Amino acid sequence: MWQWFHKLSTPKYYYQWSGKWLPWLAGLTIILFAIGLYWGLLVAPTDYQQGESYRIIYIHVPAAWMSMFVYVVMACAGFVALVWKTKLSEIVVSECAVIGAVFTAIALITGMLWGKPTWGTYWTWDARLTSELILLFLYFGVIAIYSSIEDKRVAAKAASMLAIVGVVNIPIIHFSVNWWNSLHQPNMDIISDKPSMDPSMLWPLLVMAVAFKVYFGWVLFMRIRNEIISRERATKWVKELVVGR
Amino acid sequence: MFSALITIIRRDLLVAFRRRAELMNPILFYVIVVTLFPLGVSPDKEFLSQLAPGVVWVTALLAALISMESIFRQDFDDGSVEQLFLSQHPPTVLILGKVIAHWLITGLPMLIIVPLMALLLYIPQQAIPTLFITVLIGTPILSLIGAIGVALTAGLRGGGVLLGLLVLPLYIPVLIFASGAVSAAITGLPYSGHVALLGAGLILALILAPLAISASLKISMS
Amino acid sequence: MQEFFYMDGKWMYIWGSYAITLAALVLSILFANRRKRKLIREIEDSLEE
Amino acid sequence: MRTQEVSVLSAHDLKCVKGSTELFSNIHFEIRSGEALVVEGSNGSGKTSLLRILCNYNSPAEGQITWNDEKIDGHESYQQQISYIGHASGVKLDLTVLENLVFAQRLVGTDRQESEIKEIIRAVGLFKQRNILARKLSAGQKRRVALARLQLEERQLWILDEPLTALDKDFVTEFESVLKNHLDQNGMLIVTTHRELLLPEAQLKRINLSR
Numbered sequence: 109m110w111q112w113f114h115k116l117s118t119p120k121y122y123y124q125w126s127g128k129w130l131p132w133l134a135g136l137t138i139i140l141f142a143i144g145l146y147w148g149l150l151v152a153p154t155d156y157q158q159g160e161s162y163r164i165i166y167i168h169v170p171a172a173w174m175s176m177f178v179y180v181v182m183a184c185a186g187f188v189a190l191v192w193k194t195k196l197s198e199i200v201v202s203e204c205a206v207i208g209a210v211f212t213a214i215a216l217i218t219g220m221l222w223g224k225p226t227w228g229t230y231w232t233w234d235a236r237l238t239s240e241l242i243l244l245f246l247y248f249g250v251i252a253i254y255s256s257i258e259d260k261r262v263a264a265k266a267a268s269m270l271a272i273v274g275v276v277n278i279p280i281i282h283f284s285v286n287w288w289n290s291l292h293q294p295n296m297d298i299i300s301d302k303p304s305m306d307p308s309m310l311w312p313l314l315v316m317a318v319a320f321k322v323y324f325g326w327v328l329f330m331r332i333r334n335e336i337i338s339r340e341r342a343t344k345w346v347k348e349l350v351v352g353r
Numbered sequence: 354m355f356s357a358l359i360t361i362i363r364r365d366l367l368v369a370f371r372r373r374a375e376l377m378n379p380i381l382f383y384v385i386v387v388t389l390f391p392l393g394v395s396p397d398k399e400f401l402s403q404l405a406p407g408v409v410w411v412t413a414l415l416a417a418l419i420s421m422e423s424i425f426r427q428d429f430d431d432g433s434v435e436q437l438f439l440s441q442h443p444p445t446v447l448i449l450g451k452v453i454a455h456w457l458i459t460g461l462p463m464l465i466i467v468p469l470m471a472l473l474l475y476i477p478q479q480a481i482p483t484l485f486i487t488v489l490i491g492t493p494i495l496s497l498i499g500a501i502g503v504a505l506t507a508g509l510r511g512g513g514v515l516l517g518l519l520v521l522p523l524y525i526p527v528l529i530f531a532s533g534a535v536s537a538a539i540t541g542l543p544y545s546g547h548v549a550l551l552g553a554g555l556i557l558a559l560i561l562a563p564l565a566i567s568a569s570l571k572i573s574m575s
Numbered sequence: 576m577q578e579f580f581y582m583d584g585k586w587m588y589i590w591g592s593y594a595i596t597l598a599a600l601v602l603s604i605l606f607a608n609r610r611k612r613k614l615i616r617e618i619e620d621s622l623e624e
Numbered sequence: 625m626r627t628q629e630v631s632v633l634s635a636h637d638l639k640c641v642k643g644s645t646e647l648f649s650n651i652h653f654e655i656r657s658g659e660a661l662v663v664e665g666s667n668g669s670g671k672t673s674l675l676r677i678l679c680n681y682n683s684p685a686e687g688q689i690t691w692n693d694e695k696i697d698g699h700e701s702y703q704q705q706i707s708y709i710g711h712a713s714g715v716k717l718d719l720t721v722l723e724n725l726v727f728a729q730r731l732v733g734t735d736r737q738e739s740e741i742k743e744i745i746r747a748v749g750l751f752k753q754r755n756i757l758a759r760k761l762s763a764g765q766k767r768r769v770a771l772a773r774l775q776l777e778e779r780q781l782w783i784l785d786e787p788l789t790a791l792d793k794d795f796v797t798e799f800e801s802v803l804k805n806h807l808d809q810n811g812m813l814i815v816t817t818h819r820e821l822l823l824p825e826a827q828l829k830r831i832n833l834s835r
Contacts, residue, residue: 145593150579154583159583159585160583160585160589161585161588161589163589164588164589164592164593167592167593167596168592171596190568193683207603210599210600210603213599214595214596214599214600217592217595217596218592218595218596221588221591221592221595222588222592224588225585225588242522242525245518245521245522246522248518249518249519249522252515252518252519253505253506253515253519256506256509256510256511256515257509258643259642259643260643262572262573262575265572265575266505266569266572266573269501269505269565269568269569269572270505270519272565273501273523273565274523276561277522277523277526280526280554281522281523281525281526283526284525284526284529284530284550285525285529287529288529288533291533323600326604327600327603327604327607330604330607330608330611331607333611334607334610334611334614337611337614337615337618338614339644341614341617341618341621342644346618347618347622350615350618350619350622351619351622356730357730357731357733360727360730360731361727361731363727364716364719364723364727364731367718367719367723368716368718368719371718371719371757372718427716427717430712431712431713431714431715431716431717432710432711432712432713432714432715433714433715433716435679435681435708435710435714436708436714436728436731436732437731438681438703439679439703439704439706439707439708439732439779440704440731440732440733441704441732441733442731442733447731571681574676574681574682575676575681575682575683
């Protein structure tokens with residue numbers, strides 16, 4: 109198993125391997141999104157308390173979960189990049205940073221659009237929204253340091269280091285923000301972390317969560333392949349690939 | 354090992370004292386920023402003392418951030434960073450020494466102006482000891498985390514702004530617990546919980562930060 | 576069907592957030608695709624010289 | 625300087641890439657105790673990069689470097705065998721010559737008496753300037769402080785990047801005898817220099833990066 113994993117980390121082999129998977133990922137994403145959206149918007153019952161606006165959770169919650177999940181994936185790739193110094197893991201770090209920032213931005217915007225009908229204002233210093241905002245700053249930090257260093261391999265290592273320092277700090281920040289929030293604000297969040305909604309509302313959420321993960325695989329593979337072509341443009345196999353197209 | 358720590362602290366303090374004029378800069382910066390708040394917000398006593406903990410600690414974050422740059426700037430320019438990694442002593446010990454020296458120059462002096470700040474911001478008498486404790490425990494954490502950021506951005510242009518973007522989010526827990534402790538003290542509530550958490554943060558930073566700084570320096574040098 | 580889109584008065588927020596999310600996700604894919612085509616064109620040009 | 629045990633530093637098909645440009649590739653060499661390697665090549669051919677790779681500050685894009693047949697990457701004591709002088713001499717401008725050397729050798733892990741340090745300062749011809757801030761020294765004098773540090777550290781492998789720059793003529797010949805002395809006591813040397821070094825041809829090896 110280890111041999112295969114090692115072989116996969118060479119850009120050339122990964123490019124061929126991922127090429128086979130791309131169409132499947134694309135198709136599966138579209139199917140899952142279709143099912144999830146249909147189920148969440150049409151089938152799931154109206155919430156007795158919030159009425160229809162709760163349906164925003166079918167994109168807000170998966171996006172928020174993804175923003176955290178992508179950061180952890182980025183930190184793991186960063187660890188691999190610093191320890192085993194594989195080119196592929198370095199590329200994963202820089203690409204995850206952008207995708208993670210997009211998911212975090214989505215979670216923030218949908219959180220605000222959900223807050224308006226529910227709490228009457230777009231922005232409340234609610235513990236989860238505040239943590240999400242800080243997570244966005246952490247992503248911007250990783251993107252900023254990656255883009256400010258010319259040599260891409262050094263840039264990836266610096267970004268990896270920051271991602272690892274960040275991932276150690278995320279639980280601490282999360283804990284301190286929750287503590288800070290409970291101190292200043294009476295507990296107002298309607299849906300706790302683990303939605304205790306009845307199954308008919310819960311299932312579409314899980315489907316959407318899986319849809320987001322498959323989508324993440326799809327867009328990550330595409331971005332990695334682009335970066336491989338860009339960095340390996342001088343190699344023979346890329347030239348053959350381009351000519352053979 | 355311990356002697357190497359003392360040696361590098363003495364060396365950095367000696368270097369800093371050779372440019373005595375610059376030693377006052379962090380404190381002056383701090384006092385100026387603190388005086389901006391009453392001017393910008395309102396000089397009303399009630400309002401200011403409620404705002405004081407946040408003002409004190411947001412300013413501490415900014416002062417720490419601005420004075421962080423000097424910790425490795427000179428070492429990168431004169432080439433003594435490379436020598437750190439050739440020593441018989443582990444680089445993390447030498448780096449810890451450098452951070453302690455930097456804290457003694459920029460963090461510790463904050464303690465001197467705590468009474469002045471309490472005066473300017475109408476912080477009541479009984480909260481001043483808490484202010485002392487939080488500054489004593491909090492500022493070393495700022496130096497340790499800030500040094501990681503400096504080690505990563507040392508060779509880059511636009512280092513200052515980039516450093517802020519990297520490091521300020523990581524400063525947030527210190528801000529929350531330190532200002533929380535001071536505001537608790539002002540309102541007479543117990544603040545030992547906050548201080549304990551700050552202490553835990555300091556120990557965590559003392560153990561992990563030197564490793565991260567050493568790795569970051571190796572990355573910046575490569 | 577009409578009241579489905581109305582979402583008892585909160586249509587702006589619900590469809591707004593869905594529109595923004597799906598737009599962001601789709602745009603990410605399109606940008607990735609655009610970059611790929613641009614890269615391939617660049618490499619083809621460099622090969623011609 | 626006490627003689628040290630025999631060591632071997634060898635490199636196999638080294639390749640170095642800076643950003644997207646390749647500086648040099650398939651570089652091979654091997655030096656034993658008592659031998660010196662002169663790294664030649666035009667400006668920008670990667671001489672400094674090679675030296676930094678040999679110090680393990682940077683890892684090569686391809687290739688292996690071994691110290692006594694052990695890979696230097698992750699080797700726990702390889703870097704402790706090295707004395708390195710880069711373009712910047714590693715001299716603190718706000719310390720005097722004496723302070724620089726006292727702190728440098730203590731931080732590196734040797735513990736010499738102040739008298740010995742003053743002796744070395746006299747040897748490099750800076751005795752009169754020993755209490756002057758390094759800031760006020762000329763580039764050549766700063767280089768001599770670095771060369772003094774070299775002799776204090778007593779390390780086996782000297783990696784010097786243009787050590788003779790800005791040094792005046794008469795001092796160069798004296799320094800060449802220091803290098804020769806170092807090699808004769810099982811020391812090793814890797815050096816880049818524009819000026820020809822008068823070292824016995826038998827102990828010299830050369831590689832050229834710009835071929």
